[in-house]
Amino acid sequence: MRLFFFTAALLFVRSSASTNEVSSLEIVVLRYNSLYTGETATYQNGKYEFRFCQCQAETNRPPTEDSRCVCSKSIAGRAVNEAPASFPLSCIYSPQQPKCLMAEVGPAQWKLSSGTIYVEVSIDGRPISDPAWQAVPLSKSKQRVRLTCPRSQSDCPTCHLCINGAIDLDYVVVFKSFSRVDELRLRDLSDVRPSGVSKKPFWEKTPAKTNYFGAMKSQQQASTKSTWIWQQKQKQAPAASRAVQHPKTNWIASKQQTAGKGATVNRFGIDTRAFRDRIIALHNKYRARHGVGALQQNDTLDRAAEYWANYLAAKQGCLEHQKTGDHFGESIYYYATTEQIDGNDLADASMEGFYEESEGYNYRRYSKYDFFDTGHFTQLVWKTSQRIGVGLGMSHFNGRRRNSCQPGFEGTMAFVVIKYDPPGNVQTEKYYFDNVLPPR
Numbered sequence: 001m002r003l004f005f006f007t008a009a010l011l012f013v014r015s016s017a018s019t020n021e022v023s024s025l026e027i028v029v030l031r032y033n034s035l036y037t038g039e040t041a042t043y044q045n046g047k048y049e050f051r052f053c054q055c056q057a058e059t060n061r062p063p064t065e066d067s068r069c070v071c072s073k074s075i076a077g078r079a080v081n082e083a084p085a086s087f088p089l090s091c092i093y094s095p096q097q098p099k100c101l102m103a104e105v106g107p108a109q110w111k112l113s114s115g116t117i118y119v120e121v122s123i124d125g126r127p128i129s130d131p132a133w134q135a136v137p138l139s140k141s142k143q144r145v146r147l148t149c150p151r152s153q154s155d156c157p158t159c160h161l162c163i164n165g166a167i168d169l170d171y172v173v174v175f176k177s178f179s180r181v182d183e184l185r186l187r188d189l190s191d192v193r194p195s196g197v198s199k200k201p202f203w204e205k206t207p208a209k210t211n212y213f214g215a216m217k218s219q220q221q222a223s224t225k226s227t228w229i230w231q232q233k234q235k236q237a238p239a240a241s242r243a244v245q246h247p248k249t250n251w252i253a254s255k256q257q258t259a260g261k262g263a264t265v266n267r268f269g270i271d272t273r274a275f276r277d278r279i280i281a282l283h284n285k286y287r288a289r290h291g292v293g294a295l296q297q298n299d300t301l302d303r304a305a306e307y308w309a310n311y312l313a314a315k316q317g318c319l320e321h322q323k324t325g326d327h328f329g330e331s332i333y334y335y336a337t338t339e340q341i342d343g344n345d346l347a348d349a350s351m352e353g354f355y356e357e358s359e360g361y362n363y364r365r366y367s368k369y370d371f372f373d374t375g376h377f378t379q380l381v382w383k384t385s386q387r388i389g390v391g392l393g394m395s396h397f398n399g400r401r402r403n404s405c406q407p408g409f410e411g412t413m414a415f416v417v418i419k420y421d422p423p424g425n426v427q428t429e430k431y432y433f434d435n436v437l438p439p440r
Contacts, residue, residue, distance in 0.1 A: 024106025027052050028091045031170070032077065033084035046124045048077040048085075053118040053133070054105050063118045063133055070112075072103035080123060088352045099356070114138065121147065121167065128160040129167060136169065145169045268394045268412060270343040276302065276390040278344060279418065282351040283380060283388060290437045292383040301328065301389020301419040309417040313393030316413060318405035329385060329423030331376050336397065338411040346392075350416050354380050363438040366429040375425055382424025383435040389419040 053063035053071035063069040078085045091100035117138050121129040130150045147167035150156040264273040284294040308322045333350040357377035399410030
């Protein structure tokens, strides 16, 4: 059976003119599958197009002609012959074009968190869904629905045909309600430590003149990531089995997470052991793709990662790397939101955010400046790294910003710290050629 898979997240936002009602929503497409290969030949470079409407109630008219409905513009996916098309899970949290496919519905004068969603699927402006507009549930839980499409021209003379007569659709609705709409959104910042590299790091740039910051009118979320760069050319890193000495600080370590003592659920409802295991499993999935060995969980690295993650969560400031002389590799991912955080989604988004840096990576050329764009990916697949530790620190933020790295809204801040031993990103050509291998 041919399936047309389509996973979407709807992000609801509130207008500044209202304090109780959602006035617009954003739909982020994560995956869709299309026609059989034999059916796509006639379309050449034709593209799938999606359009969404939200209506106060069910309608018997096309939603675009009903005053009780608001609709998005038509958004173009990839070429028909490039399907199935997948988009990163991180698009739910950080919907950046062109890597993501998204549509905005609204604004409206009514509450958009209830009612009915309609979707139309077409190819180059000609419908493939029949009826063209079909209703799908508006729900917080994951939904799977089946849309119909015509098998013969007699069913719909103006439509494209599909052999099986069905389009299976998966989607997720994520509700978002905010009191302000003109917040700054931090999107996938590469906060890296230059260690002698002359390329100007992002914190020395003017945010208004860079691609690192984007003024978004709605989403109350923020994310950024950071990793170490190593300049030791031939120095052997110490094994993770030795004791970790933490710097003195007036901060008392949080009791939320104590992986070494068996506690697994923190006060935010995240099973930290399951979170750690998922992070490691995703690492090893990607590493296997590049033909390198699996990483092994290490208690010493876990404790070091947890300590630093909790420190960052308590400080609620800009990302910084731990200065203990341990010589472990370290990558950090930060995320803030007004919604409850799902541990699996956070693990998936952070790892996809790291691995997507592999897009366009040149395995035949070495440049120390590439680290600023690919450092998380290269550490993830670094061949000689053998052990891994994972820490998750979380804290509630009251919304009163004390520095530019904090979100402009009240919510939850999450810091994912990952330690590696031996470390990767050793800055010599030979090390990179030996340790960062192309996918099989």
